[in-house]
Amino acid sequence: MPESRRSEFGEFLRSRREKLAPDARMLKTGRRRRTPGLRREEVAELAGIGVDWYVRLEQGRTVSPSEATLDALAQALRLSKAEAAHLRTLARGDDARAFVPESVPPAIERMVSRLPLPAYITGRRWDILAWNRAAQDLFGFGRVAQANRNVLLFMFTEPSAQALFGSTWADEARRMIALFRATHDLHASDPAFVALVEHLRSASPPFAKWWKAHDVRGPGSGQKVLVHPKRGVERYEYATFQANDDPALKLAIYTPL
16 A cells, blocks of 8 residues: 555544444443444454554554455445445555646537536546636636635635525535545645645634545535525536546536426
């Protein structure tokens, strides 16, 4: 496991362990608990591995878990499908390339500009790279300072975002953090990702609080309720697509219901 991944792997294990409530049907210890979640030795027992081995994994020390060990840990910690996939990705031996700001190919930018539905392009770090007129009307990305044209910075530092999402802002913000976590942990030591997270932590107490939860979820389509400043409450379906030119580029399209 690459050095840059070991600490994130260990932190992810610890966060899932601390969230998992003890099950009396599976564990019979009888000892009083002073901290939430399972103990390290209990996870090791459930996974069928040595306690010292598990402690080394959680501490981010130089160890290489097998596929069988990863499967056992995912089952012991009751990971979701997205969480189990994230655990395996962190354990893989390949390391992520250094972040370089992306550029949108002209053909894709022209296509987006001609779409009648709100649409925008983001990069690997969730920077907002291009958007069309309908997206400008809905999100107002053009009014955001260029340094803050990032989905998370927009969500957590722009007052217009809270107004746009209204009563659903907190749920949507936490969902975004869990989605971004899956990407961030693969680039946790990259200066560009470090700077983004530190900026968000200092600028937004809700982000700092929810980031500690280390929640992870996979991408998918869904619905959002937005409050347009002139048209009022609107409901949209959204979906995202990767570009063949550069898989780091993602197209998001919103369809009004």
